[in-house]
Amino acid sequence: MSANLNTTLSQTVTGLGYVLVEIERSAGGLLRVTIDHPWEAGQEEVLIAVEDCERVTRQLQYVLEVEGVDYKRLEVASPGIDRPLLGESDFERFNGEMVDLTLKVAIGSEVAAQSVGAVNANRKKFRGKLRKAQAGGWQIELENEAAKPLKPGAKVSKKKLEAPATVMGFTLDELKEARLAPIVDFKGRKPKTV
Structure with a gap:
């Protein structure tokens, strides 16, 4: 993936008020962009909604067309429950x-x-x-x-110490x-x- 595409996607997503978490490009022409809300210590956690993904998708479609980026399908998503930790x-x-x-x-x-x-x-x-x-x-x-969970009804010795x-x-x-x-x-x- 070119550095120019990374910069373009990052600037577009940041300009909309989000953080670019990950960019993934597959052989089938899929361009997957993962976004999140910016975070500051003490701030309440805000989750990405479908409307956020839709907003970023619309903007990226315009930007990618102007830049002449070749892709077949664009997917904008939230980081999910197995979110990567990047910095x-x-x-x-x-x-x-x-x-x-x-x-x-x-x-x-x-x-x-x-x-x-x-x-x-x-x-x-x-x-x-x-x-x-x-x-x-x-x-x-x-x-x-x-300390694996015990089977129901299993007895634990009082002498057994917690590891x-x-x-x-x-x-x-x-x-x-x-x-x-x-x-x-x-x-x-x-x-x-x-």
């Missing part, structure tokens, strides 16, 4: 949420040995709660894989990809607990 502001915004991280390089045996609990040294993918680290940077509190949570620090440069974990709750997403 520092996204990490600030979703601090305390469950995320899926993929590292560029496996954590290695030194880091695996330092972690409390068994973490494979060849591991690149993690799911856990995103936290701002005190010393700067970010950390993820990994899901406790030993400590494994916390792993990282920088944004070490990430290949980060997304919100797609957790479906039909009663509505629970408020963040930081």
